[in-house]
Amino acid sequence: MISQIIFSVVLLAAIVFFTRAVRKISRNIHLGKVIDRSDRPGERWKTMLLVAIGQSKMVTRPFAGVLHILVYAGFIIINIEVLEILIDGVAGTHRVLSFLPFYGFLITAFEYLAVGVMVACAIFLIRRNIGKLKRFWSKEMTSWPRTDANIILITEIALMCAFLTLDASDTLIQRSANAAYSGFPISNLLTGMLSGSSMGTLEFIEHFCWWFHIIGILAFLNYVPYSKHFHILLAFPNVYYSNLNPKGQFTNLASVTREIKLMLDPSAAPPAETPAAPERFGAKDIFDLNTVQLMNAYSCTECGRCTSSCPANQTGKMLSPRKIMMDTRDRMEEVGKNIDKNGKFVDDGKSLLFNYITAEEVWACTSCNACVQECPVDIDPLSIIVDLRRFLVMEQSAQPQELALMLNNIENNGAPWQFPASDRLNWTSAL
Numbered sequence: 384m385i386s387q388i389i390f391s392v393v394l395l396a397a398i399v400f401f402t403r404a405v406r407k408i409s410r411n412i413h414l415g416k417v418i419d420r421s422d423r424p425g426e427r428w429k430t431m432l433l434v435a436i437g438q439s440k441m442v443t444r445p446f447a448g449v450l451h452i453l454v455y456a457g458f459i460i461i462n463i464e465v466l467e468i469l470i471d472g473v474a475g476t477h478r479v480l481s482f483l484p485f486y487g488f489l490i491t492a493f494e495y496l497a498v499g500v501m502v503a504c505a506i507f508l509i510r511r512n513i514g515k516l517k518r519f520w521s522k523e524m525t526s527w528p529r530t531d532a533n534i535i536l537i538t539e540i541a542l543m544c545a546f547l548t549l550d551a552s553d554t555l556i557q558r559s560a561n562a563a564y565s566g567f568p569i570s571n572l573l574t575g576m577l578s579g580s581s582m583g584t585l586e587f588i589e590h591f592c593w594w595f596h597i598i599g600i601l602a603f604l605n606y607v608p609y610s611k612h613f614h615i616l617l618a619f620p621n622v623y624y625s626n627l628n629p630k631g632q633f634t635n636l637a638s639v640t641r642e643i644k645l646m647l648d649p650s651a652a653p654p655a656e657t658p659a660a661p662e663r664f665g666a667k668d669i670f671d672l673n674t675v676q677l678m679n680a681y682s683c684t685e686c687g688r689c690t691s692s693c694p695a696n697q698t699g700k701m702l703s704p705r706k707i708m709m710d711t712r713d714r715m716e717e718v719g720k721n722i723d724k725n726g727k728f729v730d731d732g733k734s735l736l737f738n739y740i741t742a743e744e745v746w747a748c749t750s751c752n753a754c755v756q757e758c759p760v761d762i763d764p765l766s767i768i769v770d771l772r773r774f775l776v777m778e779q780s781a782q783p784q785e786l787a788l789m790l791n792n793i794e795n796n797g798a799p800w801q802f803p804a805s806d807r808l809n810w811t812s813a814l
């Protein structure tokens with residue numbers, strides 16, 4: 384009974400802390416502007432099934448993609464067993480679901496998957512730490528992001544070890560009462576290691592692994608909101624609300640579009656309703672971005688596929704689209720802590736642009752969309768870059784000189800060239 388009470392208290396505390404952390408992330412995301420992405424629900428569900436659940440963009444790099452699918456599927460499916468552990472823990476039962484006719488098949492499948500997860504995690508650890516894959520060692524991958532990835536991989540291996548050792552010790556305990564008990568294939572291989580142990584030792588190992596497994600899962604649950612691994616949950620809504628428009632189609636500000644149309648055609652009648660000008664053109668801080676852009680930042684897996692495909696990054700420019708997403712998330716976290724401390728946001732004299740992302744990074748982007756194309760969870764770093772640029776141009780006139788010249792020409796001549804519209808046909812005079 385005492386262990387049931389302890390288990391119930393630990394479970395409740397884990398749920399409370401997890402809920403609190405998730406609510407803070409949700410609040411931070413809702414600091415952004417509302418954007419309506421309720422259109423085309425059928426297409427959105429299809430994209431989510433393909434990209435988030437089917438992981439279709441992961442397998443464009445087959446080796447890492449297949450291993451990731453193994454870890455993802457293994458971890459999710461094996462955690463079905465957590466349901467049994469939770470019931471056993473609260474009710475004080477032992478393998479409460481063992482009456483199910485397919486129970487043996489399920490545990491056997493879980494054990495094979497557990498081995499697959501362990502092998503995949505070990506390969507990931509080797510690739511990151513010994514193989515030193517370039518995209519995991521670029522400059523925004525400081526010691527914390529690298530440690531974060533290692534913590535999760537090692538935790539997953541430890542949880543799978545506990546799961547298999549739990550089954551092995553339980554098999555030996557069951558066999559002491561019923562010699563015909565068959566056990567399960569993988570854990571049977573481990574029983575040899577424990578076979579000389581006394582009943583007391585076996586029971587201790589079984590209890591220890593049981594508690595380690597469930598406490599590990601609850602700790603994992605509470606670690607995830609503070610880690611890049613929050614993408615385990617956010618990848619699904621993130622893909623659902625992704626931009627379905629063709630890549631390269633930019634959103635125009637209605638008030639600016641109206642001015643441009645009038646400028647290009649002064650005879651055009653002004654629209655009956657004047658679109659309201661936005662509070663700020665473009666984005667300087669996270670409050671100027673929209674909720675999907677902010678959700679993007681919390682969904683980033685820090686895989687670096689975007690950065691490794693970015694032509695600006697490849698040619699040695701300062702820009703890394705992964706860093707754009709990491710900076711946005713870090714700034715959100717900073718603003719969130721400010722709100723926690725003061726009850727509301729108190730100006731800290733900082734902003735996403737300038738304090739986290741420099742103008743040099745923003746102007747290095749070629750707007751090629753390679754980062755958007757490559758991202759396995761449909762994140763759009765380019766949309767943030769474009770909004771930061773808009774702020775620089777429209778609020779600060781702080782564009783590179785070449786661009787300023789081109790914009791002046793458009794304003795004065797209606798074309799990017801340095802001659803008036805009346806001279807456009809000069810080239811025909813010699814014909």
Ligand code: SF4
Nearest residue numbers: 693748749751752754
């Ligand atoms: S759109 Fe910009 S950030 Fe993205 S890959 Fe192209 S150059 Fe890099």
Ligand code: SF4
Nearest residue numbers: 683684686687689758
């Ligand atoms: S934005 Fe996408 S591709 Fe880039 S690091 Fe994040 S998850 Fe990976």
